[in-house]
Amino acid sequence: MEEGKNLKNLREYEYGALRELENIGIGNSATSLYKLTNNLVQTRVLGAKFELIENIPKITGISEFPVLGSFMHIEKDLSGYILIFFPEKSVKNLSIILSGEDRGIDSVDTISRSLIEEVSHILAGTYVTALSTFLGLNILISTPYTVYDMFGSILNSVLTEMSCKTDFALLLDAEFLIKEEKIYGNVLTLFDPASLEYILKRIDEIFPRKSA
Amino acid sequence: MTDSKLIIVGIGAYALARSPVKIKTYGLGSCVGIALYDRRERIGGLVHAMLPSISNARIKENPLKYTDSGIEYLAGEIVKKGSSRKRLEAKLVGGAHMFENRNMNIGERNIELARKTLERLEISIVAEDTGKNYGRTVTLDTSTGDLLIRTILRGDKII
Numbered sequence: 001m002e003e004g005k006n007l008k009n010l011r012e013y014e015y016g017a018l019r020e021l022e023n024i025g026i027g028n029s030a031t032s033l034y035k036l037t038n039n040l041v042q043t044r045v046l047g048a049k050f051e052l053i054e055n056i057p058k059i060t061g062i063s064e065f066p067v068l069g070s071f072m073h074i075e076k077d078l079s080g081y082i083l084i085f086f087p088e089k090s091v092k093n094l095s096i097i098l099s100g101e102d103r104g105i106d107s108v109d110t111i112s113r114s115l116i117e118e119v120s121h122i123l124a125g126t127y128v129t130a131l132s133t134f135l136g137l138n139i140l141i142s143t144p145y146t147v148y149d150m151f152g153s154i155l156n157s158v159l160t161e162m163s164c165k166t167d168f169a170l171l172l173d174a175e176f177l178i179k180e181e182k183i184y185g186n187v188l189t190l191f192d193p194a195s196l197e198y199i200l201k202r203i204d205e206i207f208p209r210k211s212a
Numbered sequence: 213m214t215d216s217k218l219i220i221v222g223i224g225a226y227a228l229a230r231s232p233v234k235i236k237t238y239g240l241g242s243c244v245g246i247a248l249y250d251r252r253e254r255i256g257g258l259v260h261a262m263l264p265s266i267s268n269a270r271i272k273e274n275p276l277k278y279t280d281s282g283i284e285y286l287a288g289e290i291v292k293k294g295s296s297r298k299r300l301e302a303k304l305v306g307g308a309h310m311f312e313n314r315n316m317n318i319g320e321r322n323i324e325l326a327r328k329t330l331e332r333l334e335i336s337i338v339a340e341d342t343g344k345n346y347g348r349t350v351t352l353d354t355s356t357g358d359l360l361i362r363t364i365l366r367g368d369k370i371i
Contacts, residue, residue: 054224054262054277062222062238064349066364071311145311149364152239153347156223157310160242160262160318167271 018048026174028130046173069154070120073142080191084120224277228257231355240306242319249357250295304340339371
């Protein structure tokens, strides 16, 4: 795991570049969501951090709050995961907009679950495509796995799966909000150390820095 | 140890406390929570382990990340605090298979290895709530040894 240890202290400008990358990803996802809902979508980049996998919940916060969570693998040139979380109320509100009917169901049922899974897949797809275009890399996502459960359980399970292969991960944390419709979503992107190295290398190639 | 009445345990971490402190860990999915409790001394501990065995680890600095070494570590610490291995009772929670259509069976392997490790240490398992496909939040009450398990769709229960 020398690669991980070497990368432990990223420099400020590297974090700046990663946050910008995250901004590109979430910004494009927001455009997709705008097209789907015809509502103004606000986004916020919460931060980028390279950490030991077991420390990631300390950054994102951990809760037993119920959410509908979808996760997809990031494949090809980069490797990692993308997770999209919607709280119960947002699932309901988004389902009403997309299906055009209020079925009066408060909990997450099969129909709203499939709808949101599809939306999550589109949002993650746009996110990854934006990164792929910007970095000039070939990045794909898998089909989504979706579950309605505690935020903490979903995140921990994905982190556990990731930790089978690597000890460190780059976390990009972002959120979006449709204020008028009270729809909130959280997008977490995780990359393994080799992918982080590759991303930084690509950024260096695209924006060569003068040596100090 | 602080004088607060509730200690939160993160992933790949543990806590140990005496009555009446409570120890809580959020969001066990495929992870396993192992509680060890000494009824006479009213002292208990909780580990939140991620992966089955430390023997497969690349970095072995954190024994609490793994089920086998996590249990051994907690058992060692609780004995140091004045308990005896013979008096310890164990409860297991978690090891779920969260994503039904995925064939990663980390949860199952975590539970299997937890049982084996406890058997090797001669600590009996007095209760468990494991497997299935949902997340659990667990609180150990060190005054009784009870574990409160909370879920989203399956209600709460005490084991």
